[in-house]
Amino acid sequence: MDLTILVIDDQFGREPSMQQMLESTLLDFPARLHYCTGQVEADGERRNDLGVAVAAVGDDNRWSLVLLDMHFDSGPIATDGLPQGTLGDDRFGIRLEQELLRCFPALPLVRFTSSHERELDVGGPPRPFLSKLQAKAADLRLTLLDHGRLTPEQRRLLLKIPDDTVVSSPELFKVYTEAMRLARTDDSVLILGESGSGKEHVARYLHAVSAHASQPFVAVNLGSIPPTLVETELFGAVRGAYTGATTRTGKFAQAAGGTLFLDELAAMPLDKQPVLLRVLEERRFTPVGSDRSVEVACNVIAASQDQLDGIAAAERLRSDLLARFHHTIRVPPLRDRPEDIDAILAHELQAAQQSQGKQGMVVDPMVARGLRGQPLLRNARDVLAVIRRAVALRPNNSVIRWEHLALEPTPTLPDEVRAPADASHATASLTDDHPGSWCERLPLRGALTAIDDLVFRMKVQTALRALRHCRHPVSGKIRVLPAMQLLMDDPRLTSMAAKRLLNQALGHASTRPLDSDELVRMIKMSVEPRGD
Incomplete structure (x- = not known):
């Protein structure tokens, strides 16, 4: 769905030619601009009017x-069509801003005025600001990402995130927003994060949204290069530089015009770091055996799986070399962004099926629930490994359950809950007996966890049953809204709320897009025997 932006401005709101100019300058993505003058015209006079803007917001x-423009021209209209009374009235702009925020406290409001008027004295903290004189499409894009009200799909669109990159959690959206902001500069960037957290994905994204996207992206793992060959790998060598040496192009030269990604920066030998420091400072390097220096013509991004305080404490990286990286991006581990697990599971399941020629598989919602409590799975790479293994061992059109992942039982669940002969068996009979007798049979150790798991399974099965009940009788189309209205006994429930409630019932992130084909498979398998 296109973004909708309201411009409240006495000039842009009135002049179609100015509107066209604004849209050609600010829009390079799907969006619709709507306009309001914030004024009324009567008796040859143009008057500022709070109610006009409030009604336009609606x-x-x-x-x-x-x-929101902060300066409005009002007064008697002259022969040239312009008001000749109060010009540049920022008092009305301030009052209008306050009135809009009073009527709509959650309104995503940004000031839209001249660059030298970033802060107006309104007795409060400075408001977000977009310059009329200097703003380009990239500025509006970042303003929307920072201050706009966006769906995850709209956020992905603005960030230009590739389809093969999984970004679902607010934490990871912040990482990619910061990367897009830094891509507008040529400054060196250091990316920090645990192994497999996605540092190279972020580095490639930085390159892809930069002005150098059409040029090479060259990645080198400094930890895999023998110390004696570091300079040759990075800077190249000329014929005869050492015994058996032939002319060799180094990574800096290979990345000319583009981006050089130095992975595992902290693994670089300390005695070689001054050479890299000098190159970053002087923006020139000298191939091994040569007496001629070459200009550095690439951006440099580095990464390390160590945190800065750990690097400093272990003295693995020179402080002056660290200082040459002007910006730092921290990629959180998967355990700190559980919202991404559902999206990663769906993505990796599809990728594993395609690579192995399989089809029709679905993942039991309990798998995502179990992975959130699994400390051994630290990152998307680990999730990919277990899903690929499960897909390889399962037939087409089957359900992948927790036991198929060949992982240890979730550590947070006690033994009685894991064992089918005890708590799991007891919970299965909850609906058959009086709750009092059922509770007496349930082992006390881990009882609340067992009950929680049972309630979750009941929600999943009940949601799937409602979807099955409300399918279109002819086409078989999944109808989420009537199903959730039935379950909630609320005919006023909106479509957006219904999708959110269904995702929650299935154990997914509430904003996850619904996949009709996946729901059909889950419904089908929910009524089939579990003998697999």
Whole structure:
């Protein structure tokens, strides 16, 4: 769905030619701009009017962003069509801003005025600001990402995230937003994160959204290069530089015009770090055996799986070399962004099926639940490994359950809950007996966890049953809204709320897009015997 942006401005709101100019300058992505003057005209006079702008906003949930001019020209209209009274009235702009935020406290409001008027004295903290004189499409894009009201799909669109990159959690969206901001500069960037957390994905993204995207992206793992060959690998060598040496192009030269990614920076030998430091400072390097220096013509991004304090404490990286990386991006581990697990599971399941020629598989919702409590799975790479193994061992059109992942039982679950002969068996009979007698049979150790798991399974099965009950009788189409209205006994439930509730019932992130084909497979398998 296109973004909707309201521009409240006395000039842009009135002049179609100015609107066209604004849209050609600010839009390079799908969006619709709507305009309001914030004024009324009567008796040959143009008057500022709070009510006009409040009425234009109407419902604050409608807008992805509201751009508010702070200076309005009003007064008698001259022969040239312009008002000749109060010009540049920022007092009205301030009052209008306050009135809009009073009526719509959650309104995504950004000031839209001249660059030298970033802060107006309104007796409060400075408001977000977009310059009329200097703003380009990239500035509006970042303003939307920082201050707009966006769906995950709209956020992905603005960030230009590739389809093969899984980004679902707010934490990871922040990482990619910061990467897009830094891609507008040529500064060196250091990316920190645990092994497999996605540092190279972020580095490639930085390159892809930069001005150098059409040029080479060259990656080198410094930890895999023998110390004696570090300079040759990075800077190249000329024929005869050492015994048996032939002319060799180094990574810096290979990345000319593009981006050089130095992975595992902290693994670089300390005695070789001054050479890299000098190259980053002087922006020139000298191939081994040569007496001629070459200009560095690439951006440099580095990564390390160590945190800065750990690097400093272990003295593995020179402080002056660290200082040459002007910006730092931290990629959180998967355990700190559990919202990404559902998206990673869906993505890796599809990728594993395609690579192995399989089809029709679905993942039991309990798998994502179990992975959230599995400390051994630290990152997406680990999830990919267990899913690939499970897909290889399972037939087409089957359900992948926790036991198929060949992992240890979730450590947070006690033995009685894991064992089918005890708590798991007891919970299965909850609906057959009076709750009092069932509770007496349930082992006390881990009882609340067992009950929680049972309630979760009941929610999943009940949601699938409702979807099955409300399928279209002819086409078989999945109808989420009537199913959730039935379960909630609320005919006023909206479509968006219904999708959110279904995702929650299935144990997914509430904003995850619904896949009709996946729901059909889950419904089918929910009524089949579990003998697998």
